Amino acid sequence: MNSVLIAVCIMLALSLARVHVVIALIIATFAGGLLSGLGTLGTLNNFNSGLGAGATVALSYAFLGAFAVAISRSGIPDLLAGQVLKKLNKKQGENPALARNIRYGVMAALLVMAVCSQNLIPIHIAFIPLLVPPLLLVTQKLKLDRRAIACVLTFGLITPYMFLPVGFGSIYLNDILLVNLQESGADVSGVSVIRAMALPALGMLAGLLVAVFISYRKPREYSDKKLKRAEHTEVKYSGRSLAVSGVAVITAFVVQLMFDSMVLGALVGFVIFSISGVIRWKQADDVFVEGMKMMANVGFIMITASGFAAVMRATGDIQSLVDTSAALIDNSKALGALMMLLVGLVITLGVGSSFSTVPIIAAIFVPLALQLGFSPLAIVTLVGTAGALGDAGSPASDSTLGPTAGLNADGQHNHIWDTVVPTFLHYNLPLLAGGWVAAMLL
Numbered sequence: 001m002n003s004v005l006i007a008v009c010i011m012l013a014l015s016l017a018r019v020h021v022v023i024a025l026i027i028a029t030f031a032g033g034l035l036s037g038l039g040t041l042g043t044l045n046n047f048n049s050g051l052g053a054g055a056t057v058a059l060s061y062a063f064l065g066a067f068a069v070a071i072s073r074s075g076i077p078d079l080l081a082g083q084v085l086k087k088l089n090k091k092q093g094e095n096p097a098l099a100r101n102i103r104y105g106v107m108a109a110l111l112v113m114a115v116c117s118q119n120l121i122p123i124h125i126a127f128i129p130l131l132v133p134p135l136l137l138v139t140q141k142l143k144l145d146r147r148a149i150a151c152v153l154t155f156g157l158i159t160p161y162m163f164l165p166v167g168f169g170s171i172y173l174n175d176i177l178l179v180n181l182q183e184s185g186a187d188v189s190g191v192s193v194i195r196a197m198a199l200p201a202l203g204m205l206a207g208l209l210v211a212v213f214i215s216y217r218k219p220r221e222y223s224d225k226k227l228k229r230a231e232h233t234e235v236k237y238s239g240r241s242l243a244v245s246g247v248a249v250i251t252a253f254v255v256q257l258m259f260d261s262m263v264l265g266a267l268v269g270f271v272i273f274s275i276s277g278v279i280r281w282k283q284a285d286d287v288f289v290e291g292m293k294m295m296a297n298v299g300f301i302m303i304t305a306s307g308f309a310a311v312m313r314a315t316g317d318i319q320s321l322v323d324t325s326a327a328l329i330d331n332s333k334a335l336g337a338l339m340m341l342l343v344g345l346v347i348t349l350g351v352g353s354s355f356s357t358v359p360i361i362a363a364i365f366v367p368l369a370l371q372l373g374f375s376p377l378a379i380v381t382l383v384g385t386a387g388a389l390g391d392a393g394s395p396a397s398d399s400t401l402g403p404t405a406g407l408n409a410d411g412q413h414n415h416i417w418d419t420v421v422p423t424f425l426h427y428n429l430p431l432l433a434g435g436w437v438a439a440m441l442l
């Protein structure tokens with residue numbers, strides 16, 4: 001019995017039963033550690049040592065949350081949402097097709113923002129708690145199913161980094177995937193990562209189209225009474241506050257790129273709001289705390305997931321899981337590709353990070369893939385897809401936590417059933433199929 005597989009299954013089962021993800025992760029951590037023979041003390045030590053790996057990410061999200069609240073107080077999100085609502089209220093009766101056009105326009109805008117957050121302006125999920133809560137009034141009036149929005153956001157957070165070698169994609173594809181494959185014995189010099197990951201990316205696109213135009217196309221009602229827009233009334237904005245907001249966003253972006261620090265960039269942006277007077281000095285503490293509270297759930301889950309991942313590595317059963325899969329293959333390329341992708345899915349579901357999965361699986365998958373006769377291009381596809389599998393649909397992934405942080409601002413969007421399950425079904429299945437077909441053809 002593989003302790004890693006059992007731990008991941010326990011974590012997923014508890015999450016589906018609406019146990020909080022942090023509690024589910026801790027219970028699964030001890031279950032896996034004890035089953036592997038680490039003992040209580042060994043499990044605790046490894047869990048505690050792994051917590052630090054998630055602290056930097058959690059701190060970054062806390063500062064980004066504070067920066068996001070500061071931007072929201074400048075009025076930009078309210079201006080955007082107000083203009084859309086005004087147009088919708090004025091012309092909806094005259095033109096029944098307008099609501100449909102705005103419906104798809106809102107989702108298209110959020111998709112563009114999510115894609116840009118990975119490549120053009122690498123701020124990752126920080127834009128979600130800034131932009132999405134004010135738009136909930138619009139989505140409620142349009143009766144837009146928030147599960148569709150969750151799928152749109154998750155697509156934009158994952159597909160760019162696994163396909164385009166720019167921004168976060170450069171880190172995943174060039175700095176992590178190709179480097180680990182090279183170190184594991186694969187000659188990937190001259191291999192085009194875009195070509196290798198094209199079919200898996202098309203699988204993600206197919207899942208997005210199914211989610212938006214089929215699965216969650218029907219209207220869905222949400223309660224007006226619960227819709228509180230993050231518990232604050234409409235913000236009054238002016239030309240000055242909007243200008244200061246633009247300066248703060250650009251400065252934070254430049255600082256983040258110069259020093260490679262989301263914390264420092266968000267801090268500088270927040271200070272600009274405070275010094276300019278857009279955020280009054282006596283209100284700065286409340287705004288900062290509000291932003292940290294907004295992202296606290298994401299931060300604690302990321303920290304706990306790092307501890308869980310550390311225990312799973314310490315069990316030694318990740319190696320056992322891979323070895324057992326290799327033994328079942330019996331020199332079949334088709335079965336080998338499928339098993340490697342499924343193992344990547346299980347590991348990423350538990351670890352919650354594609355970036356952490358690739359170094360774990362590359363050392364074993366590369367020799368196995370070479371033995372089975374896969375080309376270097378196919379090996380890039382296999383390991384790259386195996387790493388990305390599970391990012392959508394993992395309760396501990398920031399690609400699912402981010403959308404929930406924005407869509408649940410009024411308490412009407414469940415993390416597991418409205419984000420995790422929909423993204424798992426619509427992305428992991430077509431991504432698995434796309435990766436398998438690409439590995440067999442390339």
